[in-house]
Amino acid sequence: MIVQYPDISDIKSLVDKFVSKTLPEEKWTHFAHLTVGLWFISNYGLQETSVLMPAYIADYNESLGKENTDFSGYHETITQFWIWLLDRYWKQVKEEKTLLHAVNDLTNSPYGDPSNFLKFYSRELIFSVEARRKFLKPDIHHFDFQLIL
Template sequence: MPPRRFASAAAIVRVGEGLLACDLPRAEWTHEAHLAACLYLLTERPDIAIDTEIGGLIRRYNESLGGINDDHQGYHDTITRVFVAGVREYLAQAAEADLLARVNGLLATPMGQRDWPLRFYSRDRLFCVAARREFLAPDLAPLP
């Protein structure tokens, strides 16, 4: 399935700020929204320390919608941290200047694809309970 691109920078801001305010509708919390929020927070919200705060932000958002963060659903630490690394890798090479172009550019790269973590992890390792609870190092290839 091709990525759903964003139509405006305002839509990206809405996703990022909606995550923070816990008022983004669940239906809008897509794979693309996860990546857009990550890029937005990394580039537009320097007041947020992504490496220490991202887990709490997503857990809180999930819970605000009645979701559960446990061993089988909700927040997944390893997947989140792999995509944060991917967004940073993309930003290090991105030539796009504005937020909309950066996010849509990311979605068109390998780092923006849903299966990107499987370049570094076996399915068994990536989807185990321990990987959901905390970051596990990859077992197939090092992260960039």
């Protein structure tokens, strides 16, 4: 197993840098997105995370000088998909694992696969302007956590 974070303070530091917009762009990887998202889910729950994460991601993008447009930057459907998946993952593991272990286990689990959304969305739909701007329901398969495995 690849351990991304030796201590929970490393996760908290990542979250703090992201929220304060001081995280270097090269550190804002797919896995960093998932780490921050899981931290938010574990601390705020699904409802609040669904509101907070989009705002923080859009603000962070802008702090890097990147515009959130119809063709780049923040993507609502992909973000909400990952929030859903992380919430389901956290509900499944939180009784058995600490947040630190849950985050590190994402590295070697099917749940962390960057292409997971393509199990539910066609490329045509997910990469559309409409999907970038607002949450769209999947067109291949309804959300089913078991399809990730």
